[in-house]
Amino acid sequence: MSNRLKQIYNACDPYEPASSEHYCSCAEARGESVLAQEFLRRLRLTDQHISFLFSGHIGCGKSSELEQLRRVLTKNIPYHPRYFPILIDVSDYLDD
Numbered sequence: 754m755s756n757r758l759k760q761i762y763n764a765c766d767p768y769e770p771a772s773s774e775h776y777c778s779c780a781e782a783r784g785e786s787v788l789a790q791e792f793l794r795r796l797r798l799t800d801q802h803i804s805f806l807f808s809g810h811i812g813c814g815k816s817s818e819l820e821q822l823r824r825v826l827t828k829n830i831p832y833h834p835r836y837f838p839i840l841i842d843v844s845d846y847l848d849d
Contacts, residue, residue, distance in 0.1 A: 768811065782838045789825040796836070 788807075795803060809815050819840060826836040 757800055789822040793825065797834075 792805065807815060807819065823838045823840060826838045829835065
């Protein structure tokens with residue numbers, strides 16, 4: 754096995770979420786986050802408090818998508834409501 758391949762394989766821990774420095778925007782290829790647009794659409798349609806359950810396998814991009822959603826929600830867009838998103842990592846509170 755090549756040393757370079759070994760370095761790449763061991764470069765990150767799959768059980769640790771990627772930080773913003775690891776985020777690679779694919780917006781040019783896929784457009785703005787579909788998840789973010791769907792959340793915004795639902796938020797703007799209701800006057801009620803709403804909850805979403807967002808789950809998936811380790812490494813499928815949940816944290817990256819939620820970080821993108823946080824960025825979209827905190828944008829200052831004239832004539833649109835402003836949001837204060839709170840991201841909570843439940844693994845800090847649950848015993849896996």
